[in-house]
Amino acid sequence: MGCYECCMRCLGGVPYVSLVATLLCFSGIALFCGCGHQALTESERLIETYFTRDHQDFITLAYLIEYFQYIIYGLASFFFLYCIILLAEGFYTTSAARQSFGEFRSTVCGRCLSTTFIVITYFLVVVWLLVFSLSALPVYFFYNMANTCHTINILSETPSSINQLCIDARQYGLLPWKAVPGKACGMTLSNVCKTREFFLTYDLYIAAFAGAGMTVLALIHCPLHLAAWQLVFKERHRREKEERRLHTLFGRVFTEHRGSLCSPYVLHAADV
Helix, strand or coil, rough: CCCHHHHHHHHHHHHHHHHHHHHHHHHHHHHHHHHHHHHHHHHHHHHHHHHCCHHHHHHHHHHHHHHHHHHHHHHHHHHHHHHHHHHHHHHHHHHHHHHHHHHCCHHHHHHHHHHHHHHHHHHHHHHHHHHHHHHHHHHHHHHHHHHHHHHHHHHCCCCCHHHHCCCCCCCCCCCCCCCCEEEEEEEHHHHCCCCCHHHHHHHHHHHHHHHHHHHHHHHHHHHHHHHHHHHHHHHHHHHHHHHHHHHHHHHHHHHCCCCCCCCCCCCCCCCC
């Protein structure tokens, strides 16, 4: 085999669908975990500075943010390993494996393993759909905050009306109702929106939301690819089984007639 044929064989064995899904999953997890971790840190600083004066009102949220950051560490480690396993499964079901072990040959253990990955990945899709929905909540909060600040800047010439425009962190469950002040109104809120912490946190939450969406797409892509190969294997196995049955039947009939088997149909002159 020449160099060109060898390269073509190697390129033909690359699971491009699984590779794209793996890269998409890595990118989504990196965006969600990295940006989400930093966004939680910036949110803690933002709320502690502008929405509360007593640290005791903020301590529960601080503990929750710390727990979520530990969860992010675990998610990053788990999906790093799981995406590598899915990519290895993709390599196993490609043309390189078929050329090595026989075309469309699959063992019962291999089919069970692929089915297990499909079930686990669909379960992870459901979980990440929930994560994707929850990651939209902080984006919604900061979007409302930005719109309120934009309205305050438009109505800045009438101070009596802008003082009624507020963002209350207690309404979103970020602080207890006893927290003081718990909200920012008027020009105070407008000044908060102009800080570096606000813009950075808003952008980080948007990036984390996009990363969660990319992860969902990647996890949907992987089981569909594996399920498609399962259908190909089953159809090929059914055809091979049918061909073996017909071959056995023909051999039996041929043996019974001692090699004198002929067609029961009349042979026309046009068929010769």
